[in-house]
Amino acid sequence: MRRTIPLILTFCVGMYPIFAFFVPHRVVTNINQNLDTYLVIVAAFALPLGVVNLVMSNINKIKKKDKGWFYSVVLIAGLCLMAFYGIMGGDQGFHAHFQWMFENAVSPLQATMFSLLAFYVASAAYRAFRARNVEATVLLIAAIVVMLGRIPIGDMITGGRLTPISEWLMTKPNAAAQRGIIIGAALGAASMQIRVILGIEQTYLGSGKD
Amino acid sequence: MAPFGIPIGVWINAFLTICILSFLYKDNPFFRFAESLFAGMSLGYYIGIVTENTLKPNLFRPMINDFWGNHNFLLVIPMILGVMLYFRYIRKIAWLARIALAVYIGYYVGVYLMQKLHGDILFQARDTIVPLTMGGIEAVWNVVIIVGVFSVLVYFYFSAEHKGALGRVSRVGIWFLMISFGASFGYTIMARISLLMGRFSFLVNTWVRPMISG
């Protein structure tokens, strides 16, 4: 019963958007509309689940004076400061301090973390040179052609000959392969989604046979 | 506060940027500081925008301002479902948390199912039906597309061992996949470098240059 009720609910709630997809009637779309906005609110309620876990584990580290406890202090301080001004809000939308901290701390941290990819892309590409099988070589050649075809310097070196080839690679073999993966992945997802709706797949419900 | 005539915000910005970049050499206390600060602040940021942009306008304000009007009383339903998520920590009623989860997952599974079957499969399948009779090089390229789509789909066929003819076709599929992965990779490299240049440009032009030129 403790498992059956959730499974029945998954089925009913899961079938509803499918039904609404085919039925334009107002009665149907109105309920669907409500579900959309409601679930956003449910998801918002989930946030404290994670926050509490993070805060508790860091407070424990501080209490036990674990190695690196100082960093836990930094983490909690950052969290409190940001959340405080975030919840306070301002007269018009966000609090000014909230905006300022976002622009000068969160934003550069995000951007720099993202920019590390430049280095990682290079080292991953470099490693591909060591690969000794045919597939990796094909990958590497396609990568070089497209890269050179996309940058002005590549055009200068090759006299513009690579641009059409790289455009061809993108629009023909690449688009074909992408389409194959899209169709395959959509089928895989659909069959998994049907398993969930029908209650065949229920790992996500977690523990307890009860 | 503006040391060397540069706003304090720029100093913080530059300091944190360098802290993160230092990780490339090796893990160090500066990186660890920035990483912890980042984890904390980003979570705090999210708490802020969820409150300000979702909870306040879509839940609290409508309920407080006009509870009975505009069907606002129905907002009690998502609130109860949201609270149910926490029942997981109370042993006796822990199973009730599953109800909220079941509704949440069930709904999205249904929505996405239609999106995959309708938005992905129908559109992509229809567009693979390309003409071959127009002659010239375009017809050849259309053959390339058809072969590509079919061979990749054969690669993803699980019901038979990939031997003989099937094995050869799926091999062609792997080649198409590798060309596509390579092309994507090559397409991305320069954009990634440009992200890094964005950071460097900040460090050089916004932070260092004004300091030197006073």
Place this chain on the structure above:
Amino acid sequence: MKIQKLLYIDRRIIYLLVAIGALIPIIRPIGLPVVPSAPVQGLFERVEELEPGDAVMLSFDYGPSSEPELNPMSAAIMRHLFMREVRVMVVAIFPLGGVQIAIREVARITSEFDLEYGVDYVNLGYKDGGQAPMKAMGVSIQDVFPADVETTPTEGMPIVEDVRNYGDIEVVITLATGIIGEWWANLVNAQFGVDVAVGCTAVSAPKYYAYLRSGQMIQRGLQ
């Protein structure tokens, strides 16, 4: 043997080379020509077809991390739209930073024009839930955004009263990282039939070529 050794050098040397490569053009800028690609031309022409008073939805679906790639794109598109006297509804679906960038960029560009807030453009702000608000806007935009980014009620704003759902919108333009552009294509375009233009980061572009071919998108982005 020497080549073998070269293949196994410390990755930090590669990092150093990348860093130098990226620094040089900043310290000593070198001018290189930029040629627009065909899909970019596609969006340009689509915007040219718009008439004054038509409505466009512009969604900021990227965070600060993608700013170097997408800010120039959003600025160019906004200028083009306002020059055509098109009404613009700004939203943000991407959770982290999208709305902050929207506030800053919209303020920056609109200050260059003589525009009336709530009439010629509106910034509705961020809504959580990804596909949920996207779908819900197919029925009513005002229900999804009862208030704008500055918490002013949208009720009574001419643009919001006038543009009720996708039916009243000519083109949805999203500047997107990750999966969000795809959502606009296979949800909003496929189910509501409104044109979707995606300005995306390079990493997503190869996949979008498949959508572009199937007519689900008009373009993929300035590069």
Place this chain on the structure above:
Amino acid sequence: MRTSCLVIISIVLVLAAGGAWSQGMSGFPATELRAVDTPSDGGGSIDLEWEGEGLQFVLIMRATSPGGEFETIGDAIASDGSYTDMRLDDQTDYYYRLAYPAGEDTLLGAVAGPAQSKTNWFRSYRKNALVLTALMFILVISYVTQARKGKRLFIRRISGLSAIDEAVGRATEMGRKILYIPGILSLSEIQTIASLSILQHVSKLTAVYGTDIEVPNKDPLVFSAARETVKQAYMEAGRPDQFKEEMVTYLTYDQFAYAASVTAKMVRERPATNFLIGSFFAESLILAETGQSIGAIQIAGTADIPQLPFFVTACDYTLLGEELYAASAYLSKEPVLLGSIKAQDVVKAIIMVTVGAGIVILAFGSNIVRDVLFTR
């Protein structure tokens, strides 16, 4: 704003019409106006159609009684032959007529109507999607029933899956931990659910071998579901005592802050094996390259196509797209789940046959298969 627009449009129209008039075009450019409810919609809208020629503008006028006052509601080009009037009230009679501003006068067309808009019960243009959905459901149910009855279904080995057991074994030998990253999207994403079912298999193995596992999370809902999943796996493996709450942790909601914390964890704790299974975006390569640099065995799996190239170059095994979903069914070794893989293979074959037939038929000049697949 609207009225001023209308005024401007009207002026332009009058001028344009004047120009047309002066060029000697006369007569009413659009005839046989019909008004009907827009099919397959949620109501509030009426379709107008007429026979028309030429590029002249016609004004569309509406009233609620045939003799009532007609108000201009929009305009169209005569040769377009159609217009959709939206935002109407259902169950109200509407009458329409076209007007053609010719010079000083306005010519009026015949009145059409009454027409009522109504809300419909089926989107007929989605018949094909309905067939596809029904087919998918029927096939999954029928193969699953066959499997339940004990029919053996053949599914080929998926490479990368045997690697999962190997990778857990290696971590055990080395006495180091396993890091399992379930992607960065919430439970609304089906890949995350697939990842959780693979996590269940992996944590059963770690329970049996006594290997340490850690699952850091970005999404709070996934965090709580993953904790239940791991706990359940340890119970099923008969080692509930070995399960620790710290095995599943929450880090932060930001994509890159999460990437920073996880890479730091990799470098500091040096796991022997990394699983990167679920939905990934730009952080994919940050995680995979760092994992590569510490020499961990890495098994990745995602259906986020843009990230596949990065996983392929930086990981030892990658489950590509559909393989991810198949893997989660395959690993459970339950015949019931295998049935659903069979179903997706059959649909795949049907799609290939349909597309193939479409290409052949198109070569003979008929667009019929493309038309059948058309939808919106």
